[in-house]
Structure formats: C-alpha cells, structure tokens
Amino acid sequence: MARKGIVVGGAGGIGQAIVEAAIQAGDEVIVLDRGPGSCGHFVACDQSDPASVEKAFAAIDEAFAGASPDWMVATASISRRHGVLDADPATILELLKVNVLGTALVAQAAGRRMRDARGGTIVVITSIAAAQAWQNESFYCVTKAAQAALVQALAVELGPYGVRVNAVGPGPVDVTSRDMVSTRNDGQIMSDIIRRTPGRRLAAPHEIADVALFLTRTTWVNGQTLYVDGGYLASGMLE
Numbered sequence: 001m002a003r004k005g006i007v008v009g010g011a012g013g014i015g016q017a018i019v020e021a022a023i024q025a026g027d028e029v030i031v032l033d034r035g036p037g038s039c040g041h042f043v044a045c046d047q048s049d050p051a052s053v054e055k056a057f058a059a060i061d062e063a064f065a066g067a068s069p070d071w072m073v074a075t076a077s078i079s080r081r082h083g084v085l086d087a088d089p090a091t092i093l094e095l096l097k098v099n100v101l102g103t104a105l106v107a108q109a110a111g112r113r114m115r116d117a118r119g120g121t122i123v124v125i126t127s128i129a130a131a132q133a134w135q136n137e138s139f140y141c142v143t144k145a146a147q148a149a150l151v152q153a154l155a156v157e158l159g160p161y162g163v164r165v166n167a168v169g170p171g172p173v174d175v176t177s178r179d180m181v182s183t184r185n186d187g188q189i190m191s192d193i194i195r196r197t198p199g200r201r202l203a204a205p206h207e208i209a210d211v212a213l214f215l216t217r218t219t220w221v222n223g224q225t226l227y228v229d230g231g232y233l234a235s236g237m238l239e
Contacts, residue, residue, distance in 0.1 A: 009076030011037030171229025
C-alpha cells in the first residue's frame with residue numbers, strides 16, 4: 001500500500017526534490033505551498049497563517065479519505081540579509097512568523113493526526129545555521145536553532161504515541177528559491193564555502209531528499225538533527 005505523505009514547501013528547491021523522490025518510490029504525496037509545483041497533489045497553504053493551515057489540513061483529510069498521513073516533511077523557510085544590530089523588528093518578526101510559527105503550526109496539525117492514529121513521522125528541514133552563526137544572517141540562524149529545539153520537544157511529547165520527529169540540517173545546496181538569500185553572485189563567498197567543504201562542491205537537492213525520506217522510514221531515530229553538509233561543519237582551520 002502506498003504511503004501517504006505531505007511536503008510543506010514542496011513546489012520548489014529541496015521540497016520539490018523530496019516530492020519527486022517520494023513519488024518515484026510509490027508514495028502518494030500532497031504538496032502544501034503558496035503556489036503549485038511540477039508534481040504532487042497541490043493544496044494552497046501559507047504556513048504562517050493559522051487559518052490557511054487549518055483549511056489546508058481539512059483538504060488533506062478529504063484527499064486522504066480521513067486517513068492520517070504516514071509522514072510529513074516541512075521544508076518552507078525564508079532568509080533575510082542583515083547585521084545582528086541592524087535588523088529591524090519587522091524583519092525579525094517575519095523570520096520568526098514563517099520559520100518558527102509556521103513550522104510549529106504545520107507540525108501541530110500533522111502531529112495531532114498522527115497521535116490519534118498512533119503512528120507517523122515528521123521531518124523538519126532546518127540548516128547547519130542551527131549550529132553556527134552566519135554573518136549578516138543572524139536571525140535566520142536563530143530561527144533554524146528554534147526549529148531544531150522544536151523537533152526535540154515534539155519527539156519527546158509524541159514519542160509515546162508512536163510518532164517520531166527528526167530534522168535534516170543541510171549545508172550549502174545548489175538550489176535557488178524566491179524566499180532564500182542567494183550568495184550565488186558573490187564569487188568570494190561561494191569560493192570560501194566550496195573550499196571549506198571537503199567534497200569541494202555544493203550538495204544537490206536530491207542528496208538532501210534522500211536523507212529526509214530515509215528519516216521517514218527508519219524506526220528508531222527520534223529527536224535528532226542529522227547534518228547533511230559534506231563535512232562542512234567538521235572543517236576547522238584550513239591551510
């Protein structure tokens with residue numbers, strides 16, 4: 001029987017790679033995003049809006065004929081460039097609303113259904129920014145660390161109901177998004193990133209998708225953030 005999955009932010013980037021891989025594996029996948037992607041059953045959703053999330057999950061209930069989803073991967077996030085002392089309140093609140101509140105809202109909606117069904121798994125796409133500071137993206141890092149903490153809280157509270165919750169923390173990925181800050185045009189930054197990565201390249205989206213879907217299938221990993229960065233975090237002083 002095909003597994004029933006949800007990808008939040010599945011219309012592009014890493015999310016789309018997850019949708020494509022899951023469909024290829026035979027899963028039935030619903031894509032929650034603000035606009036449709038190229039595959040999957042699309043349901044419009046703004047994860048930072050509680051009413052939009054509630055409406056989207058009502059549509060999911062109908063699409064799955066009342067069955068609980070077997071898995072959900074939450075990928076939707078935004079980033080903004082700013083100095084830690086220069087970020088205005090509106091920018092900070094925007095990041096918190098989308099990345100923290102939004103992730104919490106979709107996790108709550110999926111988690112309630114999985115709790116009642118006594119099983120399921122949630123994966124949040126966070127970032128290596130949860131584990132280190134990035135100059136001029138400070139509050140993005142704050143939100144990613146908050147996502148990792150949310151994953152642990154959900155894992156502890158939902159574990160007794162047979163629900164596992166984990167995170168994937170990608171390093172630099174060769175993907176563009178309308179909502180993410182791009183360093184593609186800064187040759188020095190890109191050169192430094194690739195030089196610090198032992199594999200001397202960026203990750204491909206499908207390499208992150210493979211790990212996210214692995215976490216939807218494994219049975220005894222819970223409350224963890226698995227960093228998928230080609231060794232970026234392991235690199236210290238370089239010659």
